[in-house]
Amino acid sequence: MDKAKMVKIYRKMLEIRFFEEKVFELYGQNLVPGTIHLYAGQEAVAVGVCENLREDDYIVSTHRGHGHCIAKGAKLDKTMAEILGKKTGYCKGKGGSMHIADFSIGMLGATAVVGAGLPIATGAGLSIKLRGTDQVVACFFGDGASNQGTFHEAINIAAIWKLPVLFVCENNLYAMGTCQTQVMLLKDIAKRASAYGIPGVSVNGNNVLDIFEVAQEAGKRARNHEGPTLIECKTYRHKGHSRFDPATYRPKEEVKAWLEQDPLHQFKKWLLEAGNVETTYLDQIEKQVITAIESAVKFAKDSPYPDPHEALEDVHAEWR
Numbered sequence: 001m002d003k004a005k006m007v008k009i010y011r012k013m014l015e016i017r018f019f020e021e022k023v024f025e026l027y028g029q030n031l032v033p034g035t036i037h038l039y040a041g042q043e044a045v046a047v048g049v050c051e052n053l054r055e056d057d058y059i060v061s062t063h064r065g066h067g068h069c070i071a072k073g074a075k076l077d078k079t080m081a082e083i084l085g086k087k088t089g090y091c092k093g094k095g096g097s098m099h100i101a102d103f104s105i106g107m108l109g110a111t112a113v114v115g116a117g118l119p120i121a122t123g124a125g126l127s128i129k130l131r132g133t134d135q136v137v138a139c140f141f142g143d144g145a146s147n148q149g150t151f152h153e154a155i156n157i158a159a160i161w162k163l164p165v166l167f168v169c170e171n172n173l174y175a176m177g178t179c180q181t182q183v184m185l186l187k188d189i190a191k192r193a194s195a196y197g198i199p200g201v202s203v204n205g206n207n208v209l210d211i212f213e214v215a216q217e218a219g220k221r222a223r224n225h226e227g228p229t230l231i232e233c234k235t236y237r238h239k240g241h242s243r244f245d246p247a248t249y250r251p252k253e254e255v256k257a258w259l260e261q262d263p264l265h266q267f268k269k270w271l272l273e274a275g276n277v278e279t280t281y282l283d284q285i286e287k288q289v290i291t292a293i294e295s296a297v298k299f300a301k302d303s304p305y306p307d308p309h310e311a312l313e314d315v316h317a318e319w320r
């Protein structure tokens, strides 16, 4: 990987982290309708995977999806406007944080229904196969979602038909307040891949370079029409499940240990030590990202809310 690519990866991870911090702050000011599910701590997954995708590839996201959108190339201002429910947002303010989508960048949608993204990804994979292109789909979902029936059905069909899907499980150890150990005996969710006859790989979800490599391999396999891969990224969310959750169910030592493995700090350290990148250069990038986020917030705050008369527009498809 060349230096420009490494720096691009750092910038993207930083954009996601600072974006999330801003959303958290705006929520406190009552500017975000509904709730929010923060992605801080999991940035390496979105960026490590999406840096292997082309503009015409697809992603399918979850309730914790701001990071996936930004990693796939969503503009910060339109994403922020959507989260604030403004007319200038990607879905004219009607999707909000949990139902944001933008087909023009291959972002097929976030969904608040746990596990609902997997069949959508399989469907997109089938559409690619029928159209005969070499696109791929990356489907993000959580450890909790991997216990839904949709996980089994979607992966099994994708395996049988050799569909070009990267099933990316973000195992952050918890589904709301439920720890993985309370609901499954398996330690590695990737092992479930063997039930479908496809490769399954567990990777350090806080190491962006490791994820990049695994996703690269899975991407090649998908583009070569060899079928899907299940990638389990072991990671941790820094905050509670949603804005309302103080996450007191997590042992303090566990939180401390994971915070010490912050993906952003680890990658910065690596860039400075092994990547041969200067501190001053990274400081400069940090300033640019802060400015970009501030301008996105201004854009969103200055934008109007949709008119109540538009409430039902774009909600149902036209009958043709």
Ligand SMILES: Cc1ncc(C[n+]2csc(CCOP(=O)(O)OP(=O)(O)O)c2C)c(N)n1
Pocket (backbone or CB within 6 Å): 063, 064, 112, 113, 114, 115, 141, 142, 143, 144, 145, 146, 172, 174, 175, 176, 241
């Ligand atoms: C079908 C369904 N069941 C339950 C819920 C309530 N719910 C929302 S998020 C969530 C936990 C999801 O956990 P996981 O898949 O691990 O994703 P994470 O929140 O950790 O990113 C649950 C149970 C829901 N939204 N949809």
Ligand SMILES: [Mg+2]
Pocket (backbone or CB within 6 Å): 142, 143, 144, 170, 171, 172, 173, 174, 175, 176
């Ligand atoms: Mg989880």
